[in-house]
Amino acid sequence: MKLKVNRKTVTVFEGAEVRYAVLTYLALKAMDVRLADSMTVYDRWGHEIDLGAPASQYEVIKFKLPKTKDQ
Numbered sequence: 001m002k003l004k005v006n007r008k009t010v011t012v013f014e015g016a017e018v019r020y021a022v023l024t025y026l027a028l029k030a031m032d033v034r035l036a037d038s039m040t041v042y043d044r045w046g047h048e049i050d051l052g053a054p055a056s057q058y059e060v061i062k063f064k065l066p067k068t069k070d071q
Helices: 017-027 033-036
Strands: 002-005 007-011 040-043 058-064
Touching: 002 017, 017 033, 017 058, 033 058
Parallel strands: 002 058
Antiparallel strands: 002 007, 040 058
């Protein structure tokens, strides 16, 4: 199943949770996958969604990286 995460198309297995789409995105971008648990995820309309929600309910997922002490 394909969906867009922050304007990048990722492929996850059928029945995957939103968490796995975000983890796939982070891995493709060579980012720390531990960030996934501390971020807020949104659907295409800006509504907050849970990381445990079924990814099949969404075509587009957006997230913002958590602020660090340096930012």
